[in-house]
Amino acid sequence: MAKDHIVVHGARSHNLKNIDVSIPRDKFVVITGLSGSGKSSLAFDTLYAEGQRRYVESLSAYARQFLGQMDKPDVDSIDGLSPAIAIDQKTTSRNPRSTVGTVTEINDYLRLLYARVGKPICPNDGTPIESQSLEQMVNRVMAMPEKTKIQVLAPVVVQKKGEHKKVFEKIQKDGYVRVRVDGEMHEVTEEFNLEKNKKHNIEIVVDRIVVNDKSRSRLFDSIEAALRLAEGYAIVDVIGGEEHLFSEHHSCPICGFTVGELEPRLFSFNAPFGACPECDGLGSKLEVDLDLIVPDKNLTLEEGALVPWNPISSNYYPTMLEQFCKQFKIPMNIPFEKLTQSQKNMVLYGSGDAT
Incomplete structure (x- = not known):
């Protein structure tokens, strides 16, 4: 019974x-x-x-x-009594990293389960994410219409700040003629003066090919060279059409979304590798209240619209604000509410990469 x-x-x-x-x-x-x-x-x-x-x-x-x-x-x-768990409306710990999953240690098993038997799916188009072999990459390009003009690129710098002078020197030394810098084509012999504090993309033009029955061997060699130069990545740019990103790593073959090899730490919100970049795994984040920062939006920046930066014992912050507005041509003599949304965002959140 x-x-x-x-x-x-x-x-x-x-x-x-x-x-x-x-x-x-x-x-x-x-x-x-x-x-x-x-x-x-x-x-x-x-x-x-x-x-x-x-x-x-x-x-x-x-x-x-x-x-x-x-x-x-x-x-x-x-x-005949099973273990009983009752989850109250109040928590037993005030630590935001302590959850039902951590207290019961279920998270440890789930992380192992996801890492060992999980199959990553692209969040953009639902395509399974798998590493691609060189043969698969070549087959996909060869499936394009005959006489399609393409160029094979090696993305050696992807969204990295710096002047990258040594990168250009190495490209020229390796014998390549053309590069694409931030979407623009250049001869590698040109003089490049990239802004140090901006993020840049640099791609070597490995080869230019017209797709046909006889181009398979050449395409194979070109993509292989691009993968070697860019540590497992290659771009096939259809002239006048779309780009295709290929990866020897785990990458979506359609949109190029890439995820690393599945491992337990990827599924841990307590580890920087797996935590949400917005909240750092805490589930919440601090944000400013605009109505407290600028309670009177009819005031100008000169009149002290930004309450926290009004001078009390020092003019340090007001002076910084004045220099900032001068650099980015933000008027300080009109009401805050009449500034453009872009100008408001720069004043409140900074210029980001614009500096």
Whole structure:
């Protein structure tokens, strides 16, 4: 009977009078009765207390310190009882990194499960993300219409700040003639003066090919060279058409979305590698209240529209604001609400890469 019932013998918690009861398992059971008849004493002080006590005893010593140990209920025996978990509306820990998953250690098993048997899917188009072989890359290009003009590029610098003078020197030394810098084609012999604090893209033009039956061998060699130069990445740019990013790593073959090799830390919000970049894994982030920063939007920046930066004992911040507005041509003599949205964003959040 204990297999399909929870059997209670001699329950005496609070106002229970040594009762015996059999409750069906895997059913929706309602305990009802008059006030003071012992409903809560049976449900919470007997069944839940014993189920939770057994569950907590099965956890690690580390997890048990965060959960209160309940006293053994006054009962002779309970058979067929599964461990009971009750999640209250209030948490047992104020640490935002402590969740049901961490306390029960379920997260550890889920991370291993996802990393070992998970199959990554592109969030943009739902395509399975897999590493591509050189043969697959060539086959995809050869499937393009005949006489399609393409150029094979090696992305050696992707969204990195700097002048990259040594990169250009190496490209020229390796014998390549053309490069694409931030989307513009150049001869490698040109003099480049890239802004040091801006992010740049530099791609070597490895080869220019017209797709036909005889171009397979040449295409194979060109893509292989691009992969070698760009550490596993290659771009096939259709002249007058779209680009195709290829990767020997885990990459979406359609849109180029790339994800690293699946490993447990990728699924941990407590590790920088797997945490959300917006909230750092905390689930919330601090943001300023614009109405507190600029309570009177009819004031100009000269008149102190930015309340936190109004001079008190120092003109340091007002002077910085004046220099900033002068550099980016933001008027300080018109009401804040009449500034363009772009100007407001620069004043409130900074210029970002524009500096």
